[in-house]
Amino acid sequence: MIELLLEKPDYVAMHHKLAATFKTPIKDNYFLVPSAHGSGWSWAEKLSMGITVMASDTQLNKDFSFNRLANIEQHFCLQFNEISSEKPELLHSKINRNGKQVIMMQSYVMLSHTLAPSIDILPAGVRLRSLKFFFTKQQLLQLMDANAVEKIINNYFAPTIIKETPEIIDVEYRPILDELMAENINQPLRINYIQNRVLLLLEKFIEKQLLRKTVPVLKARLGESEVERLMQAESLLVKDYSTAPPTISKLSRICAMSATKLKNDFKSLYGVPIYEYFQKNRLAKAKSVLLEGNYNIKEVGMMVGYSNLSHFAAAFKKEFGVLPSEMMARDGVLMYAM
Amino acid sequence: MLKIEYDHTDYEEMLKHMAKSFNSKVKDGYMYLPKEFGEGYMRLITLPNGLQAMVSDYTLHQDVLIQRKKITADYFTLRFDEASTPSLPETSTVGKKEIKELGGTKSAVFLMSTKFDWLFLTTKDTRVKGINLVFSREWLESFLGVEKVGGIIKKYLSLKMSAFNYEPLDTEYKRIMGEVINPSADRIFETLVIQNRIMLLLERFFTRIYKKMSNSNYDVKISNDDLERLMVVESELVKDFSLVPPGIPKLARMAAMSPSKLKTTFREIYGLPIYQYYQKHRMNKAKAMLLSQKYNVKEVGMEVGYSNLSNFAKAFKKSFDQLPSDILNNK
Numbered sequence: 001m002i003e004l005l006l007e008k009p010d011y012v013a014m015h016h017k018l019a020a021t022f023k024t025p026i027k028d029n030y031f032l033v034p035s036a037h038g039s040g041w042s043w044a045e046k047l048s049m050g051i052t053v054m055a056s057d058t059q060l061n062k063d064f065s066f067n068r069l070a071n072i073e074q075h076f077c078l079q080f081n082e083i084s085s086e087k088p089e090l091l092h093s094k095i096n097r098n099g100k101q102v103i104m105m106q107s108y109v110m111l112s113h114t115l116a117p118s119i120d121i122l123p124a125g126v127r128l129r130s131l132k133f134f135f136t137k138q139q140l141l142q143l144m145d146a147n148a149v150e151k152i153i154n155n156y157f158a159p160t161i162i163k164e165t166p167e168i169i170d171v172e173y174r175p176i177l178d179e180l181m182a183e184n185i186n187q188p189l190r191i192n193y194i195q196n197r198v199l200l201l202l203e204k205f206i207e208k209q210l211l212r213k214t215v216p217v218l219k220a221r222l223g224e225s226e227v228e229r230l231m232q233a234e235s236l237l238v239k240d241y242s243t244a245p246p247t248i249s250k251l252s253r254i255c256a257m258s259a260t261k262l263k264n265d266f267k268s269l270y271g272v273p274i275y276e277y278f279q280k281n282r283l284a285k286a287k288s289v290l291l292e293g294n295y296n297i298k299e300v301g302m303m304v305g306y307s308n309l310s311h312f313a314a315a316f317k318k319e320f321g322v323l324p325s326e327m328m329a330r331d332g333v334l335m336y337a338m
Numbered sequence: 339m340l341k342i343e344y345d346h347t348d349y350e351e352m353l354k355h356m357a358k359s360f361n362s363k364v365k366d367g368y369m370y371l372p373k374e375f376g377e378g379y380m381r382l383i384t385l386p387n388g389l390q391a392m393v394s395d396y397t398l399h400q401d402v403l404i405q406r407k408k409i410t411a412d413y414f415t416l417r418f419d420e421a422s423t424p425s426l427p428e429t430s431t432v433g434k435k436e437i438k439e440l441g442g443t444k445s446a447v448f449l450m451s452t453k454f455d456w457l458f459l460t461t462k463d464t465r466v467k468g469i470n471l472v473f474s475r476e477w478l479e480s481f482l483g484v485e486k487v488g489g490i491i492k493k494y495l496s497l498k499m500s501a502f503n504y505e506p507l508d509t510e511y512k513r514i515m516g517e518v519i520n521p522s523a524d525r526i527f528e529t530l531v532i533q534n535r536i537m538l539l540l541e542r543f544f545t546r547i548y549k550k551m552s553n554s555n556y557d558v559k560i561s562n563d564d565l566e567r568l569m570v571v572e573s574e575l576v577k578d579f580s581l582v583p584p585g586i587p588k589l590a591r592m593a594a595m596s597p598s599k600l601k602t603t604f605r606e607i608y609g610l611p612i613y614q615y616y617q618k619h620r621m622n623k624a625k626a627m628l629l630s631q632k633y634n635v636k637e638v639g640m641e642v643g644y645s646n647l648s649n650f651a652k653a654f655k656k657s658f659d660q661l662p663s664d665i666l667n668n669k
Contacts, residue, residue, distance in 0.1 A: 334446035
């Protein structure tokens with residue numbers, strides 16, 4: 001097993017250590033995993049507010065352990081992890097470490113803090129897609145007024161951290177994560193682009209904590225392994241929009257559930273039925289690509305699996321209230337005298 | 339018509355000034371319009387990151403002219419404005435046919451330098467929704483400074499221009515604006531939601547500026563010397579509208595460029611072909627003069643170089659959908 005020790009809560013530093021471990025060069029805060037160690041890529045950035053963020057999509061040849069030391073100063077860490085494997089049994093393997101069994105990484109959204117040390121293990125052969133960032137109370141104070149920060153940290157963050165309650169990655173996070181989980185973020189205002197999306201993820205996370213307090217948890221009846229299997233189904237559903245989505249029967253085989261149970265449980269976990277979920281995500285993707293302005297409507301339609309353009313236009317309008325062609329400005333120019 | 343002049347770079351001061359002009363008060367950051375002027379509000383939002391935003395959503399009951407007076411301090415305002423007018427019943431008749439003038443929505447986004455005057459006339463019954471941001475050049479430079487392309491954008495923004503990237507709002511801008519004007523979030527973290535949206539608006543605006551610049555290979559083809567000579571051409575062009583404008587050959591000699599190079603580069607930098615640019619500024623000057631209510635239509639027409647008044651009226655109508663006389667009658 002390869003072990004990596006992270007002394008300070010700083011993902012740019014960790015990214016450099018990781019590159020040194022793999023003996024691979026870093027260019028523009030980006031590296032490729034050399035084939036001797038596996039495959040994939042990783043980038044990290046320090047944003048203007050001081051938040052450090054790291055995104056990676058990797059599969060390694062050896063078990064890998066990230067060990068983070070405790071830090072006296074409190075930093076929070078929000079991680080979005082997704083694991084997948086050709087061999088599903090790998091996802092549930094237990095690893096022995098110094099005689100103690102350690103639970104390995106799972107797919108989730110999780111908030112933790114640096115007052116306690118942590119160990120995360122990624123087994124060989126498992127693909128991990130991950131986005132994570134550190135932030136502090138000081139940085140929260142640049143986003144909200146002091147009362148809100150106190151309330152959020154004490155009433156919402158603290159219980160979430162203590163109970164280690166992971167959350168699912170759902171349709172609220174997906175489009176933002178999709179924009180960030182790219183090997184190259186080719187944007188002129190790259191740092192602002194990344195920072196704005198990191199803060200949107202944080203905003204969605206906080207919003208969910210608030211909702212969870214006020215809405216009784218509906219999801220309690222699902223067991224942990226059922227949630228995991230549903231998360232697998234979800235990630236398959238949104239993996240590639242250009243081909244037909246996996247059918248319910250295929251998904252129910254993968255999840256080892258009956259079709260009815262799959263449909264019901266998916267809806268109670270993600271809030272919408274399976275097909276609607278798929279639809280919402282691919283249209284969000286279409287909108288984001290369209291706004292980039294590098295592809296025309298037809299190409300975007302094809303990219304998200306529509307060969308019939310008028311079907312694409314109708315579905316788009318149903319979701320966003322306007323046709324894809326109406327995303328462009330149609331107003332007259334407001335004139336001033338200057 | 340109510341006329342409000344301001345030159346503030348601090349929106350808190352500006353809102354107080356607006357409140358005074360409208361006979362209203364500022365309470366918890368809001369200034370509501372009294373009934374005689376309209377309904378709706380202007381709201382000051384001070385963000386934890388140091389930016390100030392003025393959010394407005396109001397409908398006027400009378401014409402209001404808002405005028406920003408130029409100052410020497412180097413500030414910018416980034417404006418997102420949307421003005422909707424209801425459709426008017428028969429406003430004019432041509433022959434026997436009654437023509438219905440349609441109302442509609444007009445909008446604009448642009449970055450404005452406070453070194454220039456700016457006037458905005460809003461007519462009765464128009465609903466105005468807007469988000470305006472104000473910041474110093476230093477703030478803007480540090481915002482762009484973290485980006486690799488920051489230097490190129492800064493160079494562009496050092497051009498002596500009143501407005502940058504002036505274009506109508508598209509659906510995405512309006513969606514983000516909607517989330518600022520009517521945030522659905524729980525009040526305890528409303529500031530976070532608003533700040534995130536405002537930063538998205540800024541990111542989107544400057545990304546679009548950069549994309550436009552790179553589409554025309556702006557930074558490759560135009561050297562600093564070319565840029566300086568273009569600025570000379572521009573100032574010559576808008577110096578005095580009462581004279582016949584210099585022809586392209588004369589301007590080209592001034593710029594030490596071939597006429598075709600001058601035409602292309604001018605358009606790239608100033609966004610409009612030379613004559614259209616000249617005409618836009620000429621009409622803007624005419625409108626500003628009329629709005630001052632100090633001159634009659636004929637004097638204004640002469641001042642901007644029209645000896646034939648009906649040609650002037652036609653050109654004015656083409657720019658503003660209004661006749662020069664409509665502005666004077668609007669008292």
